[in-house]
Amino acid sequence: MNLGATLIKSRRSVRSFTDAPVDDEIVHEALECARLAPTAMNLQPWLFGAVRNKALLKQIAELTDHGRFIETAAVCFAIFGEKDAKYYLEDGCAATENLIICLQGYGLGTCWVAGDKKEYGEPVRKLLNVPEKYTLVSLIAGGFPKEITIPKKKHLDEVSFMDTWKEEEA
Template sequence: MNLGSTIIKSRRSVRSYTNTPINDEIIKETLECGRLAPTAMNLQPWLLGVVTDRDLLSQIAAITDHGKFIADAAVCFVTCGDKNAKYYLEDCSAATMNMITCLQGYGVGTCWVAGDKKEYAPKIASLLQIPEPYSIVSLIPAGFPKEVHVPQKKPGKEIFFTNQWTPDVDKK
């Protein structure tokens, strides 16, 4: 197994963090990895930010519906996409995963909190003074894990296919 596979396979959604701060070098490297994500037509239709202010983290957490744990994260990365770019969701999702994978490589836990289709996204964008036409695509709270839960994943035989999908009649 290569290093990339090891990092990807070890990643879990983490919603409980220690009080250990994340150093500036990890933050800079994470943003850089987001910046280098693949993007349709190389438009790079994003703004990538990080929130470290404890009060802002608490305010963001209070606004979300399933992100209350953001208040306890060391930082929260924010990916915003230019809504005028045709593939901003795909591009910003690639940037999000690049940042999540980078953080996992440092042993920093994350949990992707939705943004783009959530009613609270414009409120958070306003709080962070994100300009139009940008929309929050993802919030990535991050911190060193206090605990990690390993969810059950579907086995490959239920979801993989080659060339065309052929249902397995023996599956029940």
């Protein structure tokens, strides 16, 4: 198995973090990996933030509907896309996944919290003083895991096909 597959297969959503801080170098590398994500027509219609201020983390957590654990994270990355860019969501999601995989390589746990089309997207944008041309794509809580749970995943043959889907494959 190659390194990329190992990182992807070992990643789990983490919602419980230790109090250990995340080094500046790791935050920088994660942002760098997000920046290098594939993007339609190379438009790069994104803006990335890294929030470590505890008061801001608490405010973000309180704004979300399913991200209360953001308050306990060492860092929360906020991925924004330019509203007028046709593929801002796809580009922002590619950047989000790059960032998550980078953090996994450093042994950090993450949890992706939805942002696009969520009622709290605009309040988060305003809280972080992000220009109005951007919309929230995702929030990524990150830190050193306190615990990791391993959810059951469907088998590959339940969710894939070769060439064309056939009824007997279901």
